[in-house]
Amino acid sequence: MKLFKGGVHPPQQKNTTEMKTVAMGVPSVVVIPMVQHLGAPCQPKVKRGDTVKVGQLIGDSEAYVSAPVHSSVSGTVTRVDNVVLSGNQPVMCVEIKPDGLQEVFEEIKPPAVDSRESFLSAIRASGLTGLGGAGFPAHVKLNPPKGTKVDTLIINGAECEPYITSDYRECIENTDGIVEGILHVLKWTGIEKAMIGIEDNKPEAIKALSQAVSDIPSITVHSLPARYPQGAEKTLIYALTGREVSSGKLPADVGCIVMNVTTASFVASYLKTGMPLIKKRVTIDGSAVKNPQNVEVLIGTPLREVFEFCGGFKSNPEKVVMGGPMMGVSQFSLDLPVLKHTNALLALDETQSRIPEGSACIRCARCVRACPMGLLPFELDRLVDAKKYEEAQKIHIMDCIECGCCVYACPAKRLMVQSIRIGKDYIRRNTKK
Ligand code: SF4
Ligand code: SF4
Structure with a gap:
């Protein structure tokens, strides 16, 4: 085995390791986004008032780099509209009110595969x-x-x-x-x-x-x-x-x-x-969660109902993160849905979610030693701050995998990943034009 360069050792806190997965069942509503993947968004294939069954196609795209979406419940479509999700962009979503019967779509059968x-x-x-x-x-x-x-x-x-x-x-x-x-x-x-x-x-x-x-x-x-x-x-x-x-x-x-x-x-x-992707095992944990566990969740289930299934909160959740603490994305509302790639939901109390105050870079190079991609995080941070995006691109800002090792290692608590994300976003938007 080879050892990669850089990396850090954050406390593992894998509290749910020994907990067998429990299935959550049917929520009161599901909100299923038409884009839960990298690539082109799907177009809704259903409209308000339609009835749907479990596994039925509800969104698809002609584009090659895309992935169709299916209903995780049987019930009635109550809304097809844009919803602002955690990326702060409006995303077309299909909202379905489940009937609780979980009737499976008639066309579900194992696919014929011979090549x-x-x-x-x-x-x-x-x-x-x-x-x-x-x-x-x-x-x-x-x-x-x-x-x-x-x-x-x-x-x-x-x-x-x-x-x-x-x-x-x-x-x-x-x-x-x-x-x-x-x-x-x-x-x-x-x-x-x-x-x-x-x-x-x-x-x-x-x-x-x-x-x-x-x-x-x-x-x-x-x-x-x-x-x-x-x-x-x-x-x-x-x-x-x-x-x-x-x-x-x-x-x-x-x-x-x-x-x-x-x-x-x-x-x-x-x-x-032949049953499409309609559910996901999700680790529910964090200092504010009453009963951390692994839960099998239907895609589109509101985060609020997942946490309620885990006994609710034992303290005020100052921050809710989809994913892990290193690469996860903060959620602004508990009404947002579980997605295909959601692997964890963390609810963190005030102590765990406090952002330490950053100070000036002391050029200690700990971020450089921690970076698994061999980048210069402190320099990327400085260049983005100065809006020198072209220079940041020259020193490979787009290779950053946003792992957060640099921030974790930094004694000055500089939030380099945030500025790197801003820089990457700027470069992507301006390269497309
Ligand atoms: S977030 Fe980017 S710059 Fe920072 S350590 Fe990870 S890959 Fe390197
Ligand atoms: S770890 Fe922090 S203080 Fe040290 S060089 Fe990097 S940004 Fe500067």
Whole structure:
């Protein structure tokens, strides 16, 4: 194994490790956004007053880089309109009032798969996106550009962010499903082998998967030192294969495709049942939550109802974060919905959510040593502050994976990720024009 450069060791706080997943059931309403992925938004396929069933297509797009969305409940469409979500942009959403019957859509059946093309079409139809947090459409990822030769499927079970245990529970509760999904991907894409990477703080997951693949030579399980961000694509590829994905390149350029453990097991489940992506295991934790646990949630469920299912709050939730504390995104309202790639919801009290006051940079270079991408975070921060975006681009601001290691390591408590995000956003918007 190779050790990636940089990284930090935040307290793990994986309080829900031993907690078996519990299914939440049907909420009072679901709000399903037409874009829950990287790529083109879907157009709604239903209108107000329509009745829908579980697994029914409610949004799709002609664009290749996109993923269809399906109803997670049976019920009546009550609203099709723009809703401002946590990215602060209005997103077209379909609101459905469940009837509580959870009637399954009649057309749900296992897809016919007998070739690479039909496999990729099935994956697209399932609405699958990367479930580890990035939300990239799976059928696009599994179909690298012509001319690239992929020989290794990297299965990400690192789950390096504090608090989150949803993938760990997948490894324990659905070990065979993960292996089955990996075998499907290898078979239909022609990739030769799969390497499963799991941090060494999850020995039970390593043991379960190692046993499950003991007589499958094309799949190997690898224990990796627990160090954040071990689960980032580039660091994981380097740790497992020694291959370096250079600036502006993709994993496929070094012969790899990275897929999260839960994404892999969903492939098996979809090919078996034909039920699209309508639910997600989510770790609910944080100092303000009464009963932290892993909950299976229907997509579109309001955050408020998920927290209520976990006994509500034991103290005032000053901050609610979707995702982990390092890379998660703060939510401005508990009415916002759970999305396909939501892997954790954290409600933090006043002590945990306080933002320390920053001071001037003392040029200690701790942020540079912590950066897994080999960037100069203090300099990117300075250039964005000075609106020198072109210079920031020259020193690879777009390679920042927003892992937060620089901020975590900084003794002056400078909020570099925020300014880097502003810089990246500015560059993206001005490059499109
Ligand atoms: S500059 Fe970006 S990639 Fe580097 S440590 Fe900071 S957030 Fe992570
Ligand atoms: S860690 Fe903080 S204080 Fe040190 S060089 Fe980086 S930004 Fe400056």
